[in-house]
Amino acid sequence: MQLPSALLENAVNELARLPGIGKKTALRLVLHLLRQDESQAQALAQAIVKAKTETQFCNQCFNISDGAECSICANKQRNQQLLCVVENIRDVIAIESTQQFNGLYHVLGGLISPLDGIGPDQLHIETLVQRVEKGEVQELIFAVSPTIQGDTTIYFIQKQLQHTTCKITTIARGIAFGGELEYADEFTLARSLTNRLPVNQYIQ
Amino acid sequence: MQLPSALLENAVNELARLPGIGKKTALRLVLHLLRQDESQAQALAQAIVKAKTETQFCNQCFNISDGAECSICANKQRNQQLLCVVENIRDVIAIESTQQFNGLYHVLGGLISPLDGIGPDQLHIETLVQRVEKGEVQELIFAVSPTIQGDTTIYFIQKQLQHTTCKITTIARGIAFGGELEYADEFTLARSLTNRLPVNQYIQ
Numbered sequence: 001m002q003l004p005s006a007l008l009e010n011a012v013n014e015l016a017r018l019p020g021i022g023k024k025t026a027l028r029l030v031l032h033l034l035r036q037d038e039s040q041a042q043a044l045a046q047a048i049v050k051a052k053t054e055t056q057f058c059n060q061c062f063n064i065s066d067g068a069e070c071s072i073c074a075n076k077q078r079n080q081q082l083l084c085v086v087e088n089i090r091d092v093i094a095i096e097s098t099q100q101f102n103g104l105y106h107v108l109g110g111l112i113s114p115l116d117g118i119g120p121d122q123l124h125i126e127t128l129v130q131r132v133e134k135g136e137v138q139e140l141i142f143a144v145s146p147t148i149q150g151d152t153t154i155y156f157i158q159k160q161l162q163h164t165t166c167k168i169t170t171i172a173r174g175i176a177f178g179g180e181l182e183y184a185d186e187f188t189l190a191r192s193l194t195n196r197l198p199v200n201q202y203i204q
Numbered sequence: 205m206q207l208p209s210a211l212l213e214n215a216v217n218e219l220a221r222l223p224g225i226g227k228k229t230a231l232r233l234v235l236h237l238l239r240q241d242e243s244q245a246q247a248l249a250q251a252i253v254k255a256k257t258e259t260q261f262c263n264q265c266f267n268i269s270d271g272a273e274c275s276i277c278a279n280k281q282r283n284q285q286l287l288c289v290v291e292n293i294r295d296v297i298a299i300e301s302t303q304q305f306n307g308l309y310h311v312l313g314g315l316i317s318p319l320d321g322i323g324p325d326q327l328h329i330e331t332l333v334q335r336v337e338k339g340e341v342q343e344l345i346f347a348v349s350p351t352i353q354g355d356t357t358i359y360f361i362q363k364q365l366q367h368t369t370c371k372i373t374t375i376a377r378g379i380a381f382g383g384e385l386e387y388a389d390e391f392t393l394a395r396s397l398t399n400r401l402p403v404n405q406y407i408q
Contacts, residue, residue: 011255045249
């Protein structure tokens with residue numbers, strides 16, 4: 001694709017470096033911005049730079065934050081004894097949007113995956129163990145992907161916490177609401193059969 | 205969607221104002237940028253602002269340009285007697301990428317569309333007529349979308365140029381009706397340039 005302007009081309013190339021954005025989409029976005037008020041382009045540029053330079057990671061849970069402590073950890077109304085362990089920040093956002101969880105989080109920053117060269121040292125596992133060892137946390141809920149990597153990570157952390165009294169649980173695996181039974185994979189279906197619940201407990 | 209950081213939320217909101225980008229996609233893009241080097245966010249922001257503030261429209265053909273005259277108009281190797289009339293800059297880029305056209309362009313900036321309140325005065329039609337009246341242009345090739353608006357625009361401009369000797373043609377309808385020019389494959393677009401027809405033959 002030959003572009004008539006080097007400045008345009010530069011903007012297109014920069015946008016096309018983002019995941020899922022090809023050159024044609026990038027061009028459409030830049031041409032859209034050119035049609036808008038200058039303030040919109042300025043606001044977008046500033047917001048991107050500010051998000052990159054000024055956001056931090058919470059020094060307790062490693063969630064993204066505007067300060068040294070994230071708004072979730074800073075909220076003393078939340079249950080400090082309940083800790084939800086997730087892979088990344090998107091999982092925190094997903095769980096927060098359910099409005100069903102009132103505890104704190106711990107973002108691992110990934111899952112143990114020897115094939116990708118990710119070992120426990122590259123994740124925030126040591127800080128998690130330290131948090132639990134302080135004794136305040138009563139329950140650790142693992143909300144990680146049901147994959148080999150997820151299971152490995154759970155297993156590894158559980159081993160590290162054997163000497164504590166902290167209860168370790170994982171979110172339920174089963175058939176999704178609205179999911180068709182016949183399209184569910186055998187593993188999920190088998191799990192949901194094994195972990196069946198009394199109807200009165202399920203209906204609550 | 206509740207985000208844990210106001211800075212993050214701001215960046216997501218700004219990105220989500222772009223066409224075809226929803227909040228979830230915007231979040232994915234911002235989180236990607238946060239994982240990258242700071243220089244990438246800076247480069248992206250700078251490229252966007254520069255593209256918006258420093259690009260101009262060529263004062264002859266209204267193509268996007270880094271200076272007062274675009275690189276196509278400035279290129280004296282190109283056939284100055286051949287003028288391709290297009291709706292917008294994306295069409296110029298699409299035709300240029302076929303490498304089948306060696307003339308100059310004239311970007312109308314839209315098509316006549318009374319329903320959308322776009323009349324001839326809002327388009328670069330007067331300047332086109334003046335360019336042709338200078339006498340150098342021998343042929344005007346319309347490469348506009350095959351829609352009612354496109355046909356209306358061709359008809360209107362043709363009427364305005366009846367007193368000149370300029371030949372008026374249109375690209376062949378190798379492109380499906382209802383298809384957008386910018387999404388056509390290069391081969392079809394190149395063929396339709398080669399097989400252009402005189403307007404009176406086409407309108408029959």
